[in-house]
Amino acid sequence: MAKSKLPRMSPAETEILQLLWQLGEATVQQTCDRLPRRRKIAYATVQTLLRRLENKGYITHRTEGKAHVFLPVAKREDVIKRSVSDFVNRLFGGDPIPLMHYLAEHGKISADDIEELKRLVGK
Amino acid sequence: MAKSKLPRMSPAETEILQLLWQLGEATVQQTCDRLPRRRKIAYATVQTLLRRLENKGYITHRTEGKAHVFLPVAKREDVIKRSVSDFVNRLFGGDPIPLMHYLAEHGKISADDIEELKRLVGK
DNA sequence: CAGTATATCGTACAGTTGTACAAGATGCCA
DNA sequence: TGGCATCTTGTACAACTGTACGATATACTG
Incomplete structure (x- = not known):
């Protein structure tokens, strides 16, 4: 579908x-x-x-x-994909790294959270 | 000012x-x-x-x-703060973690990038 | 200097968004 | 069953957005 x-x-x-x-x-x-x-x-x-x-x-x-x-009825994953990609394009010219940096610095992210990310990326 | x-x-x-x-x-x-x-x-x-x-x-x-x-003339940092925070509020109810997860999985992020993040968080 | 290419300025305009009232429909309690 | 509390539906409307044309001003070029 x-x-x-x-x-x-x-x-x-x-x-x-x-x-x-x-x-x-x-x-x-x-x-x-x-x-x-x-x-x-x-x-x-x-x-x-x-x-x-x-x-x-x-x-x-x-x-x-x-x-x-x-x-x-819309799949969350799909909507997020479109929204995030659009957002990153407009505010960061398409490069998500600066956004990650920003979140890491100001987003109340713990070291454990980062470990989890590493796992996700590694996959 | x-x-x-x-x-x-x-x-x-x-x-x-x-x-x-x-x-x-x-x-x-x-x-x-x-x-x-x-x-x-x-x-x-x-x-x-x-x-x-x-x-x-x-x-x-x-x-x-x-x-x-x-x-x-507007400070990039300030605009980003407002925009990101607004975005996270609307699409993720204020919790930035799912956004990080999404980026880690679909954002062409490397393991090195994650190391860098760890450093930022650790600070 | 006259023409040409290039800028800005004023204006437009339909579609979207945020916000919400008023009127009519519907279910429930006494 | 009559009325109250809720809901939905229809409608509204000003502000904001995206997009852009036409007229006018300005600088360079021959």
């Missing part, structure tokens, strides 16, 4: 989809509840974002009672 | 600013020339992007002959 090219996802939409991946599935309400406290955003807005994500083909929903339960 | 909060920068603008950092300074033409071959984008568009970057306070220019020579 072809990973048919999904239309671009906006930052706010990305944020919501990321929550959905974390929750597995969720209603509008549940999604709102999991938003970081900082992020003050109206119920109706989350709803719009979910609606758009569905139109774009990233998620779907089933109806349960009177509410919709949304769930991801 | 306060790093006064610059207005958000769009992806396309980010791309251009990244080029400017790479070149040090550049005219519209030179910027166009350094765009990846894939990225087909009109001279006038690059010009608009530079104009907007300047209005937003990320770059400035001096006039040389009849052309403008643009140069960054």
Whole structure:
């Protein structure tokens, strides 16, 4: 089955989809509840974002009672691939090393984490 | 001197600013020339992007002959901090580890690179 | 100096994004 | 069954983005 090219996802939409991946599935309400406290955003807005994500083909929903339960349909791995690659291209001209460096220096990364990376690379 | 909060920068603008950092300074033409071959984008568009970057306070220019020579004024480190942190928040809920994993697995990272990271973290 | 190539400036414009209200539908409790 | 609490749907709308044309200004070249 072809990973048919999904239309671009906006930052706010990305944020919501990321929550959905974390929750597995969720209603509008549940999604709102999991938003970081900082992020003050109206119920109706989350709803719009979910609606758009569905139109774009990233998620779907089933109806349960009177509410919709949304769930991801796009593969996380695929979306991450596209997003990261796009991000690295724009901000680092395509070279991921500086990003790794930045993360290592400011990203609360432990030595153990690095060991784990070594294992991944070695493979 | 306060790093006064610059207005958000769009992806396309980010791309251009990244080029400017790479070149040090550049005219519209030179910027166009350094765009990846894939990225087909009109001279006038690059010009608009530079104009907007300047209005937003990320770059400035001096006039040389009849052309403008643009140069960054925002600190690369600061912009990267904001962008990366924003990106990680949206796509990974704030946890940078999965991003590192992804890069290690798909980012053409060598074992040597990892050693370098270890050094950075160890510090 | 006149023409040509090259720049900038002003402007445009459709599509996307972020944000959200109002109205109508629906399920549940007393 | 009537009403309250919830939901969804339709719609809105200003700001931002990506993209770019046309007019005008400016420097070099013969």
